[in-house]
Amino acid sequence: MGTMETGRQLRADARRNRERILAAARAVFLEEGADVQMEPIARRAGVGIGTVYRNFPTKQVLIDEVGRQWVEERCTATASALQIEDPAEALRVFVTGASAAMARDVGIRKVLSHYEEVDTAEADALHLLQLKTLLDRVRAAGLVRPDLTPPDLFGLMCGMAFAIFRGTEPALCAEVLLRGLRPT
Amino acid sequence: MGTMETGRQLRADARRNRERILAAARAVFLEEGADVQMEPIARRAGVGIGTVYRNFPTKQVLIDEVGRQWVEERCTATASALQIEDPAEALRVFVTGASAAMARDVGIRKVLSHYEEVDTAEADALHLLQLKTLLDRVRAAGLVRPDLTPPDLFGLMCGMAFAIFRGTEPALCAEVLLRGLRPT
DNA sequence: AACTAAATGGAAGATGAATTCCGCTTCCGC
């Protein structure tokens, strides 16, 4: 499942380094995108390049790991939005929460565009399931156009994300999307 | 200004090749994005790599040229949408036209993301001007939220484009955007 | 038809970033 043999017990300093590298990669990737080089990541983590490769056999694996964590965090956020009783409010919290996250992690765009190429299925399946739950509720309340599917919503959110990455005001993007989803 | 000394008169076969190369690059880039290699472009144009470089000193120049032409064509389309009297219809034609263009030229995303890095100003200035004209009209008619600026609209269109590139139904994207722009 | 400047093709070179490799260092159980 994971990046390395999960059974192997790492030495204390090695585990520390692994965390440092992941943290550095997360910071750098989310800030600048997945096309930064490995050396700056190693430097930021305070280790040599060799150590990065000892923990993450390829750059792609590192990117995937950062992407996976990010999607996981988003799923958690979505889950908590789903706790909200009022469907309209749940949708609003979901969308504005996502828009804020996008505005914060500008680099995630390039991370995900690389990540997507590898394995989207895993965490995204959960996310689509969450979207379905959300949509079923708001649709039942007549708050969104009835033809909207979970993949549609996901795609539109990606679009919103891109607009935000380009510098458009996140709040505006969220509002436009929310209004746009309303039934005809 | 342009790619080569504009004054120089090319030999007939050279001019033909130049056109072939540009056409091949346009086709390949708009279809697969700007990260395709030079060799396939040369092959498709029926010339050697050296000939490509004789006409376009670097890959970047070729990308820029394709991007510039594309933006130019979009400006033309926008201009004709602006001819429409009814503001609502003009806006609709503008947005749906753009969405169709995005769906057709999936690769333009990567072309423009490279292109942007070099000189956006040129043709985009015109485009923003057109957007301003369009917005002034629809805003006066009370058709869109009053706080919407030309750059906002441009950003939102880019977002719509991204959703389309990802595979979301272009018509749906256009409708959602149009509805989302309506005043509060 | 002969001449020559322009144009061509594609092998070889340059580039730049990912990845490997291995001698040296650090941890940890004894």
Place this chain on the structure above:
DNA sequence: GCGGAAGCGGAATTCATCTTCCATTTAGTT
């Protein structure tokens, strides 16, 4: 404190493209 397995650093290698170069071919001119 010792021994040696685990981990480290970063120079060297690999790899994939872009780009150059020049011997050869071709268009246009006299």
